[in-house]
Amino acid sequence: MAAPVKPPRPSYRQEQAEATRMRIADAAQRLFAARGYGATSMEAIAREAGVANRTVYASFGAKRHILSAICERWLERADARGLARTILDEPEATARLRGAARWLTTLYSTDFDVVRILDAALDEDAETRDLLRAKLRGRNGVMDSLISSLEAQLSLPLGDAKAIYRAYAAPGVYGELVVDSGWPPERFQRWLADVLVAQLLS
Incomplete structure (x- = not known):
């Protein structure tokens, strides 16, 4: 019986991208809890995470997708x-x-x-x-x-x-x-x- 094939290990670039996504999600969660979801802008999330605005949009696309990621990590x-x-x-x-x-x-x-x-x-x-x-x-x-x-x-x-x-x-x-x-x-x-x-x- 053949040994199971291991999934390929993520590349360094993929690991860095995922780490950035998690930093953005953490920053968003802090702001959502303190200010409210509706009152928190994508620009505020970028400042809190210490990344450029375009990085937040490239990582998630929309604020609701950050909320979805926060929910999935919680579960x-x-x-x-x-x-x-x-x-x-x-x-x-x-x-x-x-x-x-x-x-x-x-x-x-x-x-x-x-x-x-x-x-x-x-x-x-x-x-x-x-x-x-x-x-x-x-x-x-x-x-x-x-x-x-x-x-x-x-x-x-x-x-x-x-x-x-x-x-x-x-x-x-x-x-x-x-x-x-x-x-x-x-x-x-x-x-x-x-x-x-x-x-x-x-």
């Missing part, structure tokens, strides 16, 4: 997709539902600034809204799959169970309890897990 850091697969492999219903609380807490505690930026950017232009709605559909799809996997054990209709989980996933809930009231993320996770088990499982 990768949280291992959102891998964690969801691990939780879905849990054989016991209560453990899987507590895993749903862990998934949400991990996602938000990884970088809640990104959550707030995405939430605020939904008020922007139609193309940005379309991009963010696609991201939200992906997030909601994972959340729905976690609840759908428990359909046989739920104490209420599946649609209601999904709606309840999404309601607790609203950024304002985590923001009020963790950011504003000072709960550690671990406490939020335990509280959410207890609430979901009490409300959703028979």
